[in-house]
Amino acid sequence: MPxxxxxxxxxxxxxxxxxxxxxxxxxxxxxPGLDMTAPDMPPAGPDExxxxxxxxxxxxxxxxxxxxxxxxxxxxxxxxxxxxYVTPAARGSGVGRALLGAxxxxxxxxxxxxxxxxxxxxxxxxxxxxxxxxxRPMGNFNANPVATFFGEKRITGG
Numbered sequence: 001m002p003x004x005x006x007x008x009x010x011x012x013x014x015x016x017x018x019x020x021x022x023x024x025x026x027x028x029x030x031x032p033g034l035d036m037t038a039p040d041m042p043p044a045g046p047d048e049x050x051x052x053x054x055x056x057x058x059x060x061x062x063x064x065x066x067x068x069x070x071x072x073x074x075x076x077x078x079x080x081x082x083x084x085y086v087t088p089a090a091r092g093s094g095v096g097r098a099l100l101g102a103x104x105x106x107x108x109x110x111x112x113x114x115x116x117x118x119x120x121x122x123x124x125x126x127x128x129x130x131x132x133x134x135x136r137p138m139g140n141f142n143a144n145p146v147a148t149f150f151g152e153k154r155i156t157g158g
Contacts, residue, residue, distance in 0.1 A: 004066065004095055006102045009058040011049040011083065015065040016056050023068070023085030030122050031146055042142040044082035048072045055106055056083075059099055066090035067099045071107050079112040080142065084126070096129055104155045113156040118147035 009016035028034045037045070049056045049070035059067040069084040081103050086096045107115050117135065119126040127149045135151030142150075 004059040004061050004098045004102070006057045006059050006099075006106075009056050009068065010046070011044075011056045011068075011070060012046040015058045016068055019058060019065060019068040019085050019087070020056075020083050022087070023083055026085075027120075027123075031120060034146060040143075040145055042080075042082075042144050044070065044072060049082060055110070057099075057102055057106065059095065059102065061090065061095065067095050069099050069103050071103060071110070071112075073112075074116065074141075077111065077113045079107050079110075079115055081107075081115060081117045084117070091125075096126075097133070100129065100133055104153075108155050113154060114152060115155050116141055116150070116152045118142060118144050118150045120146050121148040 011017065011020050024036050028036060035041070048054050049072060053073055055071040057069055058065050067086045067090060070082045072080045072082050074080050084099060086099065104115060116138070117130060119130065130149070130151045133153070135153045138150050138152045140147070140150050
């Protein structure tokens with residue numbers, strides 16, 4: 001597992017905004033016509049991912065920002081991981097798994113017992129990661145019109 005240092009960030013400024021913008025551009029290119037900020041998409045912007053309602057993490061490897069992801073509150077004890085992204089140069093090296101682990105750890109520290117996430121049919125690597133990390137398929141919990149995999153995992157023993 002690579003050494004990645006995670007730091008709190010904002011989804012709308014600095015490295016967090018730069019990585020989130022790259023993620024949106026990549027996903028929108030993957031799904032022509034998609035606008036991830038459209039009203040029919042689950043919201044995942046500053047109101048949801050910045051304090052006080054959420055958390056946004058940026059991961060650094062050797063001083064370079066290589067990944068990001070946010071924690072959005074869905075209900076008491078239940079959160080959703082949003083805007084997960086690993087830079088192309090860092091893919092295949094375990095950074096995605098480290099990011100998922102950091103999000104789970106932070107969510108537990110915040111008192112969440114269950115984490116949810118989603119991904120689309122063209123993001124097969126992400127789906128394999130989620131399944132291998134213990135996320136179990138569930139129904140469409142967030143009305144995401146693009147996602148085809150919806151997963152849930154209990155992240156605490158209590």
